[in-house]
Amino acid sequence: MRLTLGPVLYNWPADEWSDFYARIADEAPVERVVVGEVVCSKRLPFYQSRIPEVVERLQRGGKDVVLASLGLVTLRRERKMLAELADSGLPVEVNDLTALRYLTPGTPFTVGPLVNVYNEGTLRFLAGRGATSLCLPPELAFSSVKTLAAAGAELGIALEAWAFGRLPLALSARCYHARLAGLAKDSCQFVCDADPDGLPVETLDGQPFLAINGVQTVSERWANLAGDLAPLADAGVGALRLSPHTGDMVEVARLFRATADGRMAPDEALAELTALAPERRFANGFLFGQAGSEWTH
Numbered sequence: 002m003r004l005t006l007g008p009v010l011y012n013w014p015a016d017e018w019s020d021f022y023a024r025i026a027d028e029a030p031v032e033r034v035v036v037g038e039v040v041c042s043k044r045l046p047f048y049q050s051r052i053p054e055v056v057e058r059l060q061r062g063g064k065d066v067v068l069a070s071l072g073l074v075t076l077r078r079e080r081k082m083l084a085e086l087a088d089s090g091l092p093v094e095v096n097d098l099t100a101l102r103y104l105t106p107g108t109p110f111t112v113g114p115l116v117n118v119y120n121e122g123t124l125r126f127l128a129g130r131g132a133t134s135l136c137l138p139p140e141l142a143f144s145s146v147k148t149l150a151a152a153g154a155e156l157g158i159a160l161e162a163w164a165f166g167r168l169p170l171a172l173s174a175r176c177y178h179a180r181l182a183g184l185a186k187d188s189c190q191f192v193c194d195a196d197p198d199g200l201p202v203e204t205l206d207g208q209p210f211l212a213i214n215g216v217q218t219v220s221e222r223w224a225n226l227a228g229d230l231a232p233l234a235d236a237g238v239g240a241l242r243l244s245p246h247t248g249d250m251v252e253v254a255r256l257f258r259a260t261a262d263g264r265m266a267p268d269e270a271l272a273e274l275t276a277l278a279p280e281r282r283f284a285n286g287f288l289f290g291q292a293g294s295e296w297t298h
Contacts, residue, residue: 002230003110003240004031004254005136007113008039008069008094009212010169010244012194015028015048022055023244026062027171028251028257031243034059035094037069037086038133039115040172041215042079043189056091057112065092068186073097073216074174101130114163114242115172116119119145121152128156134145136242139163142290143236145196153275159239164227164275165253166244166286167199167212168220168293181280198246209282222284227260227274228267229285271298 009018033148036055038045042114056066068091071079086093087103090198096113104165104223112127112135114117119138128298135158137146146162153160179189193200199212199219209221226233226241233241241261243253256273259265265273275283287293 002234002238003033004257004261005033005242006031006250007136007166007244008035008037010040010217010219011197012041012191013197013200014194015051018048019051019055021250023058024251025057026064026262029254031064031218031254033065033067033240034280035067035069035113038103039072039096040067040217041112041176041193042071042076044191045082046163046175052283067092067094067111069094069113070096072113072295074099075176104131107131112136113170114138118149118178121149124149124152124158125156128158131201132158134159134161134240136161136163137238139168140287140293143232143288145231146238146288154237159240160227160237160240161225161240164241164243164257165225166223166246168224169217170211170220171218173218176216177218179217181213183292220284222282222294222296225271225274225283225284226288227257227270229288230267231259250266252277271281
């Protein structure tokens with residue numbers, strides 16, 4: 002199985018963002034890295050000038066690099082960003098179908114997990130436009146994964162499963178972080194940078210529920226499919242996506258690499274991943290047709 006490191010979804014300081022990718026380039030056993038802004042276009046100017054250097058560093062480290070498109074396109078400047086991505090010369094990961102307008106039909110591209118691909122017809126349409134790989138929406142159960150993997154094999158589209166990290170659930174035109182701070186979205190003061198893994202949200206009776214990341218809603222629990230790699234492989238999934246968070250993502254990648262290669266038992270990998278961040282709660286319920294927050298191990 003191949004490993005993909007997804008884009009950083011959170012608002013990290015530019016220096017930390019650059020240092021993170023430098024270490025990934027040199028040390029992480031991943032084959033592909035997705036770079037760019039998916040959640041909020043206002044964050045991009047803080048690190049946009051560093052992207053070429055990061056791409057070059059990752060390529061020197063033997064990684065395939067893909068540029069991510071924004072997940073919710075609403076403004077003219079955001080459409081301009083899509084046009085620039087299409088002209089970059091690098092593969093583009095489509096996270097909003099608006100991006101297809103700027104990609105010449107037949108141009109190879111990848112599809113991110115924010116695009117709702119739930120059936121073979123959608124997969125066939127994307128293949129006809131040039132899609133070469135697709136990260137499945139993380140809410141799919143095994144039965145749907147298996148069906149789409151079979152269709153993907155016929156269409157020549159490689160399928161990837163979201164294997165680690167808080168799950169992307171929704172995007173809004175409003176900014177939760179700004180509203181919580183009593184600010185307007187246009188003058189948010191980038192308060193989301195105080196929560197580099199998202200801000201946990203509780204129900205009225207104090208139970209952990211979700212987390213917010215600017216305009217994005219993510220899961221309170223971290224997805225962790227390290228114990229489920231064998232059935233995923235049997236279903237036809239050829240790659241795993243690790244979503245960047247604070248902590249040792251290089252070690253996370255190493256543990257998934259060892260488990261996927263059969264050099265580490267799944268239970269051992271789960272124990273090691275728990276030890277890396279004992280405060281995190283894991284989940285894999287969606288894969289088994291249960292509530293997404295459930296944990297079967």
